[in-house]
Amino acid sequence: MKKNKGSLSRFLVGMASLFTVLIILNSCEKSTDEPGPNEVFIQGHAFNPTTITVPVNTTITWTNKDADVHTATSDTGGEINSGNISKNRTFSHTFATAGSYPYHCALHPAMTATVIVN
Numbered sequence: 001m002k003k004n005k006g007s008l009s010r011f012l013v014g015m016a017s018l019f020t021v022l023i024i025l026n027s028c029e030k031s032t033d034e035p036g037p038n039e040v041f042i043q044g045h046a047f048n049p050t051t052i053t054v055p056v057n058t059t060i061t062w063t064n065k066d067a068d069v070h071t072a073t074s075d076t077g078g079e080i081n082s083g084n085i086s087k088n089r090t091f092s093h094t095f096a097t098a099g100s101y102p103y104h105c106a107l108h109p110a111m112t113a114t115v116i117v118n
């Protein structure tokens with residue numbers, strides 16, 4: 001009986017630890033895999049989200065999640081001009097004027113996206 005009690009409490013402690021680990025893993029995944037409201041992730045050679053809509057005077061932050069270098073570069077004009085963004089580096093820009101700002105990656109022109117400021 002004494003032995004059984006011991007293994008039951010070990011089992012319960014084990015289960016509690018397992019749940020704790022699962023909860024921590026889950027919260028980590030949520031914080032790193034999805035961009036926040038004013039964030040764009042560059043991931044898998046794509047901008048995520050491809051269209052982001054924000055109010056005037058919002059600062060948007062791009063984060064490069066890829067191993068490859070990328071840029072965020074306005075299709076026309078110079079509103080967005082990140083230069084090279086290395087892995088895990090960020091670029092931030094504040095949009096002071098309402099409008100539609102299509103942009104692309106200067107190194108991979110197939111990567112396109114748009115910032116809409118209103």
Ligand SMILES: [Cu+2]
Pocket residue numbers: 069070071105106107108111
């Ligand atoms: Cu790129």
